[in-house]
Amino acid sequence: MPSPSRSVFGPLLVSWELSMRARNLSPRTITNYTEAVRQLDSALPAELADVTNVTPEHIREFIADLSSRRAAKTALSRYNALRIFFDWLVEEDELNSSPAARVRRPVAPEQPVAVPSDDTLRAILSTCGGKDFVSRRDNAGGVPAPGVHPSPSARRGCRAVRGSPRPVPAVGSPLMTCPAGEHRIGAGT
16 A cells, blocks of 8 residues: 555646646646546555656556446546646656556446436426417516516625626516616516
8 A cells, every 4th residue: 555645746746737727727627637646646556656657557457446446437537637647747758658548548338318208398398388488488487477576685686797787687577777886686676
């Protein structure tokens, strides 16, 4: 079992994370990618001292072990992160070639999406009753009937479009003028 303080990737992982932040990747992506490298790092043999000693066999063993314990999509996700990491090491001249390049991609079977039956679709569509566009739109969107106002907590603040000071009107109700700085929607505000 490797020692918790030992890290084959150490400063390289910190540098890669900085590189990803500089490329403006999402924090979630950065977390997922670095977690995959940390997991591989902890699975590597304790005697492995340098990134140049990581072999395709180490990566295969890690992915095989992961596949036996987790979902196929998880193993695929970790594999993709490791490919990107090792490709980055090659770009940065830390490695001559990527050990992950010689590891085949794990298979993650597609999970079919459940398709609602015709009866279910009819039941859903029947909730959009009415003969005209407005009533169908209002029924589908859950808009209250005219004269019914949402609770004060639902009226708090208005949603601005891309930071615009113009509030977005509630469906089916006229845009009311807002007191300066309040920007509220609907009647009764």
